[in-house]
Every structure is written in structure tokens, then in C-alpha cells.
Amino acid sequence: MAKAAKSRAGFTDILKEGLSNTKGSLDRIEAEGERLLKGIVDLAEKYIPETQKKVVEDLTGEARKLVDQVNQSVEETTKSVVERLNLPNRKDLEEYNKRIRSLIEETVGTRLEKMKVPTGREFEIMARQLRVSIDGQLNKGLSRLNIATRKDLDGLAQEIRKLRKDVSTLLKPKTPAKKATGRKGEAV
Numbered sequence: 001m002a003k004a005a006k007s008r009a010g011f012t013d014i015l016k017e018g019l020s021n022t023k024g025s026l027d028r029i030e031a032e033g034e035r036l037l038k039g040i041v042d043l044a045e046k047y048i049p050e051t052q053k054k055v056v057e058d059l060t061g062e063a064r065k066l067v068d069q070v071n072q073s074v075e076e077t078t079k080s081v082v083e084r085l086n087l088p089n090r091k092d093l094e095e096y097n098k099r100i101r102s103l104i105e106e107t108v109g110t111r112l113e114k115m116k117v118p119t120g121r122e123f124e125i126m127a128r129q130l131r132v133s134i135d136g137q138l139n140k141g142l143s144r145l146n147i148a149t150r151k152d153l154d155g156l157a158q159e160i161r162k163l164r165k166d167v168s169t170l171l172k173p174k175t176p177a178k179k180a181t182g183r184k185g186e187a188v
Contacts, residue, residue, distance in 0.1 A: 012087055019078055026074055033067050 037060050048056060082089075088096065118126065142149050148156070 012085070015081075015085070015087075022074070022078075026071065030067055030071065033063070037063055
């Protein structure tokens with residue numbers, strides 16, 4: 001089955017390349033035909049009398065119609081060949097891609113559910129619980145070893161600041177109060 005799919009893919013690639021080359025050839029033929037027709041018209045205007053110019057213009061118009069018919073026929077034939085080969089078009093490929101993406105998302109989601117893989121929110125909750133548990137165990141271990149914890153050190157630092165403040169107020173010299181004076185500097 002895989003071999004058939006490979007050979008079909010190879011065939012479609014060859015067909016696409018051939019169709020692309022054919023279209024390129026037809027474009028070149030059309031351009032060359034247009035150039036030749038223009039050359040004929042230019043020559044006709046120089047050397048052909050007025051009565052015969054009408055005939056040349058009619059022939060030129062018919063030639064243009066023929067080129068358009070050939071282009072249309074090639075497009076219809078190409079479309080017919082693509083349809084007979086049952087090759088997917090751009091719209092079909094986009095639908096296949098959408099369907100494949102949704103199937104992959106469904107499959108991955110189903111497998112993750114079966115595996116009980118936690119979501120991002122569940123990971124956050126687990127991480128918080130783990131941090132709390134580790135902090136608790138660490139604090140218990142530090143207290144058993146009589147090692148100060150951060151909380152203990154913060155409390156100690158606060159007490160030291162309070163003691164410094166008390167000591168500095170105690171060490172400040174007391175200044176005697178001034179006596180109130182009356183007029184002319186006499187004590188009251």
C-alpha cells in the first residue's frame with residue numbers, strides 16, 4: 001500500500017512537472033504568435049493596399065481567436081486529466097491538513113489523559129505544596145540542630161536594632177532646664 005502511494009506521488013510529481021512545462025511552452029508559443037501577428041500587421045500596413053488590409057485584419061482576428069481556443073482547450077484538458085486522476089486540489093489539501101491537525105490534537109490529548117499527565121495549573125499546585133513541605137522539613141531539621149533559621153535571624157536583627165536605639169537614648173547627655181527669667185534678667 002505504501003509502495004502504491006509512493007508511486008502515485010511520484011507520478012503526480014511527474015505529471016505536475018509535465019503540465020508546468022506544457023503551460024510554459026504554450027505561453028512561449030502564444031507570445032511568439034502574438035509577435036508574428038504584430039509583425040504581419042506592420043508589414044501589411046506598409047505594403048498591402050487598403051482593400052487587402054481588411055482581409056489581413058480579419059485573418060489576424062481569426063488567428064487570435066484560434067490562439068484563445070487553443071489556450072482554453074489546453075486548460076480544459078488539463079483540468080479533465082487532473083479530475084480523472086483524482087488528484088487533490090488546493091482546497092482538498094487544506095481540508096486534509098485541518099483534519100490531520102485535529103486528529104493529532106485529539107490523539108495527543110487522549111494519550112495525555114490516559115497517562116494522567118498533570119496540567120500547568122496542577123504543576124503549580126504541586127510545586128507550592130512541595131515548597132511548603134520542604135520548608136517545613138528544613139525548619140524542623142535546623143531546629144533539631146539548634147541552627148538559627150531566617151525567621152530567627154530576622155527577629156534577632158530586630159531586637160538588636162531596638163537595643164541600639166535604647167542604648168543611644170541612654171547615652172545621650174541630659175541638659176539642665178533653663179530657668180525662667182523676668183524683666184531685666186531677674187529670676188522669677
